[in-house]
Amino acid sequence: MKTDSGINRLQSCTSGGSYKYEVPQRFPTQSFPISLTATHQPSHQLSSFFFGCWYSTTSTPASSAAAALAYPFVVAVAKMSQEGGEIGSRKPVTSPFDExxxxxxxxxxxxxxADKSNKGDRFDIxxxxxxxxxxxxPIKQMKIxxxxxxxxxxxxxxxxxxxxRNCGFHTGLFTSPHLIDVRERFRLDGADISEEKFLAYFWWCWDKLKxxxxxxLPMPTYFRFLALLAFKIFAAEQVDVAILEVGLGGRFDATNVIESPVVxxxxxxxxxxxEILGNTLGQIAGEKAGxxxxGVPAFTVPQPNEAMRVLEGRAxxxxxxxxxxTTLDPTLLNGLNLGLEGEHQFVNAGLAVALCSTWLERTGNAVVDYLKDAKQTSLPEQFLRGLTTASMQxxxxxxxxxxxxxxxxxxLVYYLDxxxxxxxxxxxxxxxxTAIKEDHEPKDGVHTKSIASHHVQNGYQNxxxxxxxxxxxxxxxxVRDPQLLLPRLTNACTSHGVHFDKALFVPNTSVYYKVGTGSVLPTDANVDLSWQLNLQKLWENLNHGEKEREVKSTDTSFEEDVDKKSVQFSERSSVFPSIPHAISWLRECVRKNxxxxxxxxxxxxxxxxxxxxxxxK
Incomplete structure (x- = not known):
């Protein structure tokens, strides 16, 4: 008999033997009857619990080939009801992850x-x-x-x-939203949770709640389920520290069920x-201060006076x-760059250093107390590595x-924010x-190069x-007000000497009511572009009074065929029915020029x- 402390992959079974998965005490034990049939192999009965369970052959031992075929069925079938579950009882899907x-x-x-007036969305539920x-x-035991x-x-x-993580701790990080894959929200030791683990924890929580x-007591809403799933993952994985990002607000957020975080x-x-948090900075700050x-130390960055008064009052x-x-002093990085680009990241880095220093102190882990040592001229080596290697899409x-x-x-280079x-x-x-310039000017004696310059050095022409x-x-x-966003963006760019030659407005491919790779995209004819057309109208009005700038000399093909791909075309802007259409046009422009x-x-x-x-990508 062989044992394994991780998720069992039946492919590892060997002919003539049996395989047992040891049940961690943190998971309940139960089993699901599964019948598996492999080509040229006899039928085998496997007793399995989808996660935190044991697998064992109870009839003719499975060969490696049969076991390899078995695993996908285990993933898809094990979450069925315990009594009489059959493969045909669920609608066929592309993959277990899509399901x-x-x-x-x-x-x-x-x-x-989330208050008592909303049935099913009450915080106490x-x-x-x-x-x-x-x-x-488990939540009480977490160091959050x-x-x-x-x-x-x-x-x-x-x-x-x-x-x-660079200090040697087993970390769990829960953030939102995700950009491409929902697993991005759950990171263990700096990496997205594996698909196998995600599915295991997901269906365990899903079936238990069902x-x-x-x-x-309806099923929890989308974000609440994900927050509960994060708690389950971090408890089961026994992380040393759980870092939780609030989803929305704070007071009624699903992450705020914790009673005593470390900091x-x-x-x-x-x-x-x-529309949810309030119309003033004071109201918004009140929700965040929730x-x-x-008894728990709290930190914040410099805030507008109205917001700071509310935070101080609640504290x-x-x-x-x-x-x-305080904003992190760049000289403390010893000539290195932060892992996340942008001058504003020094504000976030300063807060992160304070949170980590306090967490280490309150959990009894020795570290140079950066916060109290005014003469500190550099960060601890672990802090330095953490700040300079951090990454986020x-x-x-x-x-x-x-x-x-x-x-x-x-x-063709995309600058995404x-x-x-x-x-x-x-x-x-x-x-x-700043990034579109080739080089930054030296700041405080520290010379840094932008990522744009990095691309130039790696094949992009000067x-x-x-x-x-x-x-x-x-x-x-x-739900956003574009009249607050677009003017702010263009005015700020103009103040830095940057003027957009053209604006492209597109609908998002991902839709609010759908998650996953199996989403069926609407055809161009079915896309409602009224919102994008309104954005274009606002853009045209913003640029209407602008003095004519010298038009940059380009090949005429830059404007060629735009009207064939776009729904609404003008000299300064275009509306495209989809993101692929817009990207295709951008690629054609540079191919021809x-x-x-x-x-x-x-x-x-x-x-x-x-x-x-x-x-x-």
Missing amino acids: AMEALSSLITKRSR LFDYIKILELEE IHVAGTKGKGSTCTFTESIL EYVSEE CGITSLGYDHM IFKR SELDIPLQVT GRAQIVPDHVVESGISGD GAHSPESMDVCAKWFS GSRKNSMQILLFNCMS KSLRLQVLVTGSLHLVGDVLRLV
Whole structure:
């Protein structure tokens, strides 16, 4: 008999033997009857529990070939009902992962304020789910860092996780939203959770909750289920530290079921989700401060006065210290660069350093106390590695289009940033304006090169040899106010000497009510482009009074065939029926113009950024 402490893959069974999976005590034991038949092999009865279970052959031992065929059936079938489950009882799907995404999509509802007036969306119902999933004690035992905010909370959590991982700790990171794959939300030791583990934990939670569904206790909504799943994953994987990013707000967020985190932080606050959180910075700050807990140290970055007064007031009510962190001094990096691009990341890095230092101190782990040592001229080596190696998709990210062959055609580079609030538009504009320049000027004696310069060194021709043009690829969700976003973006870019030669407006490929790779995309004829046409109209009005700038000399093919792909075309903007249409047009432009370099800023929505990444990476 062989044993394994990880997820069993039946492929590892050997002929003539049996395989046992040891059940971790943190999982209940139960079994599902499964009948498996392999070509040229006799039928085998396997008793299995889909996760935290044991597999064993009970009749003629399975050969390696039969076992290899068995595994996909185990994944697809083991989550059926315990009594009489049959393969034909479920609708056929492309893969077990797609089936999980179908189930997850069914939980998506219109977001609403989580209070007692909303049946099924009450905050207190979360504790019923936690009890069902037997997570009460595991959550109490977790050493959690909790982070809320409007801007930078994902980056702050990423820095924090990277630092503590480099300190040697087993880390769990829960963030949102995902860009391409839902598994991005759950990171173990810096890597997305594997598909096998994700499916195992997903169906364990799903089936457990389904047993108790009623009119008074419906299935949790989309984000709530994902938060519960994160708690299950981190408890089962026995992480040393769990870093949790608040999904929306704070007070009623699903992550706020924790009673006593080790430390919590609030990143930069601004106007976002106002239909849910309130119309003033004070109201928004009040929701974010809902994560403060009595006896738990709290940190924040410099905030607008209205927001800071509310944060300080809430901290005072709970009799806890609220410390305002300082922007990280670049000289502490010893000439290295932060892993995340953008000057604003030094604010997030400063908060991450404070959170990590406090977590280490409060959990009894020795470390140089950076916060109290005013003479500290450098960071601990582990902190330095964590800050300089942190990585995160979709935020100040530069991706060259490898479909376009450099040297044969022009250059096409995407500058992706998921900015979607007025304040983040300012930050995005400053980053983009700086990144498209070949080199940064030395700052405080530290010379840094932009990623754009890095691309030049790796095959891209010098900007002086090619005619660079700046293109905006934009969309935002209908809950945002584009009249607050687009003017803010263009004004900030203009202040840095950057003017967009053209704006492209597209609908997102991913849709709010669907998750996963199996989504059926609407045909061009079925796409409602009224929102994109309104964005274009706003853009045209913004540029109507602008003085005519000198038109850059380009080959006439830059404008050629635009009207064949776009729905609405003008000199300064176009509406395309899909992202693939827009990207196809951009690629054609540089293929026909060897002297052309297109620098495309993709912003306005993290969903848009994720959709573009799917197509160009």
